[in-house]
Amino acid sequence: MGCLRRYMLWVGAVTRRAATLRMGVFAVLGTVLVLLISGTQRHGGGWARGSGGISGWEAPTDTTGWPASFGFGRAATPQEITAMDISMRPDGKGLPPGSGTAGEGKAIYAIKCSACHGKTGTEGPYARLVGPMGDTTKARTIGNYWPYATTIFDYTRRTMPYNAPGSLSGAEVYSLTAFLLAANKIIDSSAVVDAQSLPRVKMPAHDLYVPDDRRGGPEVR
Amino acid sequence: MGDKKRISRRRLLAGAATAATVALIRTVSGQTVHAAVGVEDPTKKPGVPPGKMGTRSSFEHLVKKPSDTSSRSPLQDFYGSITPSDLHFERSHNGVPAIDPEKYELLIHGMVERPMVFTLKDLKRFPALSRICFIECSGNFRTGKETLTPQDICGLTSQSEWTGVMLSTLFREVGVSPKASWFLAEGSDAAVMTRSVPVSKGWEDAMIVYAQNGEAIRPEQGYPARLLLPGFEGNTNVKWIRRIELSDQPFMTREETSKYTYAIKDGKIRQFSFVMDARSMITFPAYPVQLEKGWVEIRGIAWSGRGKISKVEVSTDTGRSWYPAQLQEPVLDKAHTVFRLLWRWDGQETEILSRATDETNYIQPTLSQLVAARGEDMGGYHLNPVTAWKIRRDGAVLFRPENWK
Numbered sequence: 001m002g003c004l005r006r007y008m009l010w011v012g013a014v015t016r017r018a019a020t021l022r023m024g025v026f027a028v029l030g031t032v033l034v035l036l037i038s039g040t041q042r043h044g045g046g047w048a049r050g051s052g053g054i055s056g057w058e059a060p061t062d063t064t065g066w067p068a069s070f071g072f073g074r075a076a077t078p079q080e081i082t083a084m085d086i087s088m089r090p091d092g093k094g095l096p097p098g099s100g101t102a103g104e105g106k107a108i109y110a111i112k113c114s115a116c117h118g119k120t121g122t123e124g125p126y127a128r129l130v131g132p133m134g135d136t137t138k139a140r141t142i143g144n145y146w147p148y149a150t151t152i153f154d155y156t157r158r159t160m161p162y163n164a165p166g167s168l169s170g171a172e173v174y175s176l177t178a179f180l181l182a183a184n185k186i187i188d189s190s191a192v193v194d195a196q197s198l199p200r201v202k203m204p205a206h207d208l209y210v211p212d213d214r215r216g217g218p219e220v221r
Numbered sequence: 222m223g224d225k226k227r228i229s230r231r232r233l234l235a236g237a238a239t240a241a242t243v244a245l246i247r248t249v250s251g252q253t254v255h256a257a258v259g260v261e262d263p264t265k266k267p268g269v270p271p272g273k274m275g276t277r278s279s280f281e282h283l284v285k286k287p288s289d290t291s292s293r294s295p296l297q298d299f300y301g302s303i304t305p306s307d308l309h310f311e312r313s314h315n316g317v318p319a320i321d322p323e324k325y326e327l328l329i330h331g332m333v334e335r336p337m338v339f340t341l342k343d344l345k346r347f348p349a350l351s352r353i354c355f356i357e358c359s360g361n362f363r364t365g366k367e368t369l370t371p372q373d374i375c376g377l378t379s380q381s382e383w384t385g386v387m388l389s390t391l392f393r394e395v396g397v398s399p400k401a402s403w404f405l406a407e408g409s410d411a412a413v414m415t416r417s418v419p420v421s422k423g424w425e426d427a428m429i430v431y432a433q434n435g436e437a438i439r440p441e442q443g444y445p446a447r448l449l450l451p452g453f454e455g456n457t458n459v460k461w462i463r464r465i466e467l468s469d470q471p472f473m474t475r476e477e478t479s480k481y482t483y484a485i486k487d488g489k490i491r492q493f494s495f496v497m498d499a500r501s502m503i504t505f506p507a508y509p510v511q512l513e514k515g516w517v518e519i520r521g522i523a524w525s526g527r528g529k530i531s532k533v534e535v536s537t538d539t540g541r542s543w544y545p546a547q548l549q550e551p552v553l554d555k556a557h558t559v560f561r562l563l564w565r566w567d568g569q570e571t572e573i574l575s576r577a578t579d580e581t582n583y584i585q586p587t588l589s590q591l592v593a594a595r596g597e598d599m600g601g602y603h604l605n606p607v608t609a610w611k612i613r614r615d616g617a618v619l620f621r622p623e624n625w626k
Contacts (some may be wrong), residue, residue: 075338076338154474155479210485216498
């Protein structure tokens, strides 16, 4: 919005200095064009723009006559939120208390994971988990492809084992996370993984990630 | 006119003498109906009385092609642009859950003024909207052999009319903070699917939809409610949605790191590749059609996650020359658009192709253009290349597979 304000000031200055009426008219028309093109951009930053086309789809949600609040639904209680909020961020926010080591994880892995992921996490038949960066494997593994260590904890706790999702305790998940990080040669096998240390683990593939830069238009990216 | 005895319709039907006039048919959906199967002259026998549920003709055999993880729509068998609801493609990461609509709740919390819980009844009370748009999986390109149908090549896309509440309406109700830039969408399937979505999309045209083609959304598509992000890759349209958390950064879930990312040049990995680029596919004539010499209307569908399709060009001479096809009105934003071109096949061997352009002036690329842009290790996501059907002199139509490695 700051750009728009500066543009309007420029238009004002131009029209005042305009030697001819035509220049002023073009400045106003130019402003109108800019407003039309930028009209759909509202909230949010962080992620680059370009999700809509030039005309976009104007959601015909005319809020004229709407109350400030419809009063539908109910307030969420702190207990409900705590119970439902099982996600975590790369900065560690959301990680539960508890800890684990690779040694503890190895035992759990053998019983609960190896049937699908293989004895050493390389044999399958399902997703290969182990393959340190620089290894010859073509498979995309935790070691050569995952950019954040917290994802291992999040995903394992919510979905694994596949036939009994959500059945692992926080301590088990910390142990399994430690086991997988150590197997991928990212942490030492004696390291303790907990809510403080896990977010600090720098994954080998982290710096390879770049955001999408496709914008439509004539260029193929 | 002597016989005044009433003959019941049931007796008439049951007592049919001629062979194979009426049979008890078990439909695909499990209903048992009387159907006039192969009646030699339907003008001579009463037909089936009106019933509670419609059926498909027993002569029609439309089916999806299921695998362990997904099920493909039979694009070559469709007319128009709406996908019959029971043939909408499926993709899940640990199966389809059965959710009781009476117990369903959607929690919206995080960087909001008022964290709230909405039941399905609550969601249906808000001002609603209907729109038609496609959903497409971003891993929707298969190649490798000639004997592939449109269903095989790109059957992970379908179109419905969706009805629900704009997510912006719910954002307004809970008071989303102006500092929020992302939201996490979480499903209630066994995969507890999560994706981070830019909040700008939430305000723009995102919806929480609960109806599909006039009735409750199907379990395979997210019953009782799903997130709809028109134009965004299918995985982000979280089904069976149970929670939305507003945040100032992405959560880096498994589906936006380990999956749904792809290698591009210089060893880089492209992330948050949300929008489905413009694409078209000729659905007729396609493998395994046997074409007759003479007039044929080439048809297909074109779509773009960035807005409307502005044109579709078709070539009938292996890409040497291109003609604009007719687009079926209305051409809608982020929607499958039917295109048609009348052509006279002279019996000579040739290839037919289609190429879409969307309103951003993006032209559907060739596979070589995609490889040139992304490198040979580009992986299988967001591949929308121009494809070709070979027509042999004997009328056989085959896919022209291209490999890039």
